[in-house]
Amino acid sequence: MLILRNMIYSKQKHFNEFLNSIEGINLNTLSTRLREMEKNQLIERRIFHEIPVRIEYTLTEKGKDLIPIIEQMGAFSMKHAPEIFKNSKASSFQELCGRDPASL
Structure with missing residues:
Protein backbone atom coordinates (compact mmCIF):
# COMPACT_ATOMS: atom_id res chain seq x y z
CA MET A 1 0.00 0.00 0.00
CA LEU A 2 2.80 2.42 0.82
CA ILE A 3 4.36 1.91 -2.59
CA LEU A 4 1.04 2.66 -4.30
CA ARG A 5 0.45 5.65 -2.02
CA ASN A 6 3.86 7.05 -2.90
CA MET A 7 3.31 6.47 -6.61
CA ILE A 8 -0.02 8.30 -6.44
CA TYR A 9 0.71 11.23 -4.12
CA SER A 10 4.48 11.69 -4.23
CA LYS A 11 4.79 10.81 -7.93
CA GLN A 12 7.56 8.37 -7.10
CA LYS A 13 8.52 5.96 -9.85
CA HIS A 14 12.05 4.71 -9.14
CA PHE A 15 13.23 1.87 -6.89
CA ASN A 16 15.53 4.10 -4.83
CA GLU A 17 12.76 6.65 -4.26
CA PHE A 18 10.60 3.92 -2.72
CA LEU A 19 13.53 2.52 -0.76
CA ASN A 20 14.40 5.92 0.73
CA SER A 21 10.83 6.94 1.54
CA ILE A 22 9.39 3.78 3.11
CA GLU A 23 10.80 3.43 6.58
CA GLY A 24 12.09 0.00 7.47
CA ILE A 25 11.72 -1.62 4.05
CA ASN A 26 14.70 -3.59 2.80
CA LEU A 27 15.87 -4.29 -0.75
CA ASN A 28 14.46 -7.82 -0.92
CA THR A 29 11.05 -6.87 0.44
CA LEU A 30 10.74 -3.91 -1.91
CA SER A 31 11.81 -6.02 -4.90
CA THR A 32 9.29 -8.71 -3.98
CA ARG A 33 6.45 -6.22 -3.54
CA LEU A 34 7.17 -4.53 -6.87
CA ARG A 35 7.30 -7.90 -8.66
CA GLU A 36 3.99 -8.96 -7.04
CA MET A 37 2.29 -5.73 -8.08
CA GLU A 38 3.65 -6.10 -11.60
CA LYS A 39 2.49 -9.74 -11.74
CA ASN A 40 -0.98 -8.63 -10.59
CA GLN A 41 -0.99 -5.91 -13.26
CA LEU A 42 -1.23 -3.03 -10.77
CA ILE A 43 2.00 -1.46 -11.98
CA GLU A 44 4.09 -1.56 -15.12
CA ARG A 45 7.87 -1.76 -15.13
CA ARG A 46 9.47 0.23 -17.93
CA ILE A 47 13.13 -0.20 -18.82
CA PHE A 48 14.92 2.65 -20.56
CA HIS A 49 18.03 1.45 -22.36
CA GLU A 50 20.30 4.30 -21.38
CA ILE A 51 23.62 4.41 -19.63
CA PRO A 52 23.04 3.77 -16.82
CA VAL A 53 19.87 1.75 -17.41
CA ARG A 54 16.83 3.52 -15.97
CA ILE A 55 13.78 1.66 -14.68
CA GLU A 56 10.47 3.35 -13.89
CA TYR A 57 7.32 1.97 -12.35
CA THR A 58 3.95 3.40 -13.34
CA LEU A 59 0.38 2.60 -12.40
CA THR A 60 -1.67 0.60 -14.87
CA GLU A 61 -5.36 1.32 -15.39
CA LYS A 62 -6.06 -1.48 -12.92
CA GLY A 63 -3.72 0.18 -10.42
CA LYS A 64 -5.39 3.56 -10.96
CA ASP A 65 -8.70 1.94 -10.03
CA LEU A 66 -7.27 1.59 -6.51
Whole structure:
Protein backbone atom coordinates (compact mmCIF):
# COMPACT_ATOMS: atom_id res chain seq x y z
CA MET A 1 0.00 0.00 0.00
CA LEU A 2 2.80 2.42 0.82
CA ILE A 3 4.36 1.91 -2.59
CA LEU A 4 1.04 2.66 -4.30
CA ARG A 5 0.45 5.65 -2.02
CA ASN A 6 3.86 7.05 -2.90
CA MET A 7 3.31 6.47 -6.61
CA ILE A 8 -0.02 8.30 -6.44
CA TYR A 9 0.71 11.23 -4.12
CA SER A 10 4.48 11.69 -4.23
CA LYS A 11 4.79 10.81 -7.93
CA GLN A 12 7.56 8.37 -7.10
CA LYS A 13 8.52 5.96 -9.85
CA HIS A 14 12.05 4.71 -9.14
CA PHE A 15 13.23 1.87 -6.89
CA ASN A 16 15.53 4.10 -4.83
CA GLU A 17 12.76 6.65 -4.26
CA PHE A 18 10.60 3.92 -2.72
CA LEU A 19 13.53 2.52 -0.76
CA ASN A 20 14.40 5.92 0.73
CA SER A 21 10.83 6.94 1.54
CA ILE A 22 9.39 3.78 3.11
CA GLU A 23 10.80 3.43 6.58
CA GLY A 24 12.09 0.00 7.47
CA ILE A 25 11.72 -1.62 4.05
CA ASN A 26 14.70 -3.59 2.80
CA LEU A 27 15.87 -4.29 -0.75
CA ASN A 28 14.46 -7.82 -0.92
CA THR A 29 11.05 -6.87 0.44
CA LEU A 30 10.74 -3.91 -1.91
CA SER A 31 11.81 -6.02 -4.90
CA THR A 32 9.29 -8.71 -3.98
CA ARG A 33 6.45 -6.22 -3.54
CA LEU A 34 7.17 -4.53 -6.87
CA ARG A 35 7.30 -7.90 -8.66
CA GLU A 36 3.99 -8.96 -7.04
CA MET A 37 2.29 -5.73 -8.08
CA GLU A 38 3.65 -6.10 -11.60
CA LYS A 39 2.49 -9.74 -11.74
CA ASN A 40 -0.98 -8.63 -10.59
CA GLN A 41 -0.99 -5.91 -13.26
CA LEU A 42 -1.23 -3.03 -10.77
CA ILE A 43 2.00 -1.46 -11.98
CA GLU A 44 4.09 -1.56 -15.12
CA ARG A 45 7.87 -1.76 -15.13
CA ARG A 46 9.47 0.23 -17.93
CA ILE A 47 13.13 -0.20 -18.82
CA PHE A 48 14.92 2.65 -20.56
CA HIS A 49 18.03 1.45 -22.36
CA GLU A 50 20.30 4.30 -21.38
CA ILE A 51 23.62 4.41 -19.63
CA PRO A 52 23.04 3.77 -16.82
CA VAL A 53 19.87 1.75 -17.41
CA ARG A 54 16.83 3.52 -15.97
CA ILE A 55 13.78 1.66 -14.68
CA GLU A 56 10.47 3.35 -13.89
CA TYR A 57 7.32 1.97 -12.35
CA THR A 58 3.95 3.40 -13.34
CA LEU A 59 0.38 2.60 -12.40
CA THR A 60 -1.67 0.60 -14.87
CA GLU A 61 -5.36 1.32 -15.39
CA LYS A 62 -6.06 -1.48 -12.92
CA GLY A 63 -3.72 0.18 -10.42
CA LYS A 64 -5.39 3.56 -10.96
CA ASP A 65 -8.70 1.94 -10.03
CA LEU A 66 -7.27 1.59 -6.51
CA ILE A 67 -6.92 5.37 -6.04
CA PRO A 68 -10.44 5.88 -4.59
CA ILE A 69 -9.89 2.95 -2.22
CA ILE A 70 -6.58 4.35 -1.00
CA GLU A 71 -8.21 7.76 -0.54
CA GLN A 72 -11.02 6.18 1.48
CA MET A 73 -8.49 4.38 3.66
CA GLY A 74 -6.77 7.72 4.27
CA ALA A 75 -10.09 9.35 5.17
CA PHE A 76 -10.89 6.48 7.55
CA SER A 77 -7.48 6.82 9.20
CA MET A 78 -7.86 10.59 9.59
CA LYS A 79 -11.27 10.13 11.18
CA HIS A 80 -10.51 7.19 13.45
CA ALA A 81 -6.79 7.26 14.11
CA PRO A 82 -5.36 10.77 13.68
CA GLU A 83 -2.30 9.81 15.71
CA ILE A 84 -1.15 7.76 12.71
CA PHE A 85 -0.53 10.98 10.82
CA LYS A 86 0.90 13.16 13.60
CA ASN A 87 4.49 12.49 12.51
CA SER A 88 3.92 12.48 8.76
CA LYS A 89 5.01 15.28 6.47
CA ALA A 90 1.38 16.01 5.61
CA SER A 91 -0.70 17.51 8.37
CA SER A 92 -4.12 16.97 6.85
CA PHE A 93 -5.89 14.61 4.51
CA GLN A 94 -6.26 17.45 2.04
CA GLU A 95 -2.50 18.05 2.11
CA LEU A 96 -1.83 14.33 1.79
CA CYS A 97 -4.32 13.59 -0.99
CA GLY A 98 -4.97 16.97 -2.54
CA ARG A 99 -8.67 16.99 -1.76
CA ASP A 100 -11.12 17.32 1.09
CA PRO A 101 -12.27 13.99 2.63
CA ALA A 102 -15.85 15.32 2.55
CA SER A 103 -15.67 15.26 -1.25
CA LEU A 104 -15.17 11.49 -1.28
